[in-house]
Amino acid sequence: MMTLSVIGIGCGDPGQLTRAAIRTINDADLVLIPRKGAAKSDLADLRRSICAEVLANEKTRIAEFDLPVRDADEADYRKGVDDWHDAVAATWSRTIASHLAGDGKVALLIWGDPSLYDSSLRIARRLNPSPKIEVVPGITSIQALCAAHALPLNDIGEPFLVTTGRRLREGGWPQGVDTVVVMLDGGTAFQSLDPAGLHIWWGAYLGMPDQIVMSGALAETGSRIVAVRQAARERHGWIMDSYILKRRP
Incomplete structure (x- = not known):
């Protein structure tokens, strides 16, 4: 079974990473870096900088992908978010499948902590095939x-x-x-x-x-x-x- 590690990386300062976060990043076969469009390219750049600073495992690959955009005009707020989560999960699944065959360890770097106003864990449970999910907590905003x-x-x-x-x-x-x-x-x-x-x-x-x-x-x-x-x-x-x-x- 594939393992997906959802890693809290703090709020942008590499010094906020825990030892557990650094260890899990280096244990991964694949690190996912989402891109949120040109306007938010700083967020992807900071994730790249974190990987450049702490990633010492030469076998770990990095895969970048574009996140789907949520329809902000959807009248039903919850339905709009639900549809968006489905689209994000499908994108994650495709990206992982294109870099890993079968078992492996995947790391996803999350701003702050995955437990607080972040939907990554909800989305992770929609992946196909379903992974084993582990969480590495981080500094919250x-x-x-x-x-x-x-x-x-x-x-x-x-x-x-x-x-x-x-x-x-x-x-x-x-x-x-x-x-x-x-x-x-x-x-x-x-x-x-x-x-x-x-x-x-x-x-x-x-x-x-x-x-x-x-x-x-x-x-x-x-x-x-x-x-x-x-x-x-x-x-x-x-x-x-x-x-x-x-x-x-």
Whole structure:
């Protein structure tokens, strides 16, 4: 049976790789590197750089492939994501089959950690033939964001919630928590909130050479983050950011 190792590689800094991640990369017969189009070529470049730095096994091959694009106009959000996962799984299967015959070890490098707002494990279970799946955990964007701001995530004895920009925009401030982590925000959902009493810790390109971090009272800092985010997105052609909101009395 083929083994697929889903490896968390942190947020772009090769120094965030664990020893287990480096060992698993070198044990692989094939390392998969997805390409997400010219606008996000930096992401593939960083994966290549990581492999160049840590891969010492000359027998390990690297295979690059283009990821299918999800239909953002699909009216049924969940169906659109489900169809996209099927398309990605088919692409993985074809790429693996073209480089490996039968058994072997395949490594897939995942930003952050495979358990947090990443669908790679769901997609892996759709592969044909079905592989044995193993996971190597990595540094999450939440950890990187807290570290960048030297911020403890939870208040003493208090819970926090991790959500998406879409859910925050549609549902408002979640009930029962004073700390919210927001990921996968295609825009700036914090603008939909009443800023009174809210503080924000924001970061983009965490762990990468172009890392940007900003923090402050949302009422004062929110508009500056919007401007900086837009400028960075225009400069790079893409942006990967997240933020933490805390509600203060």
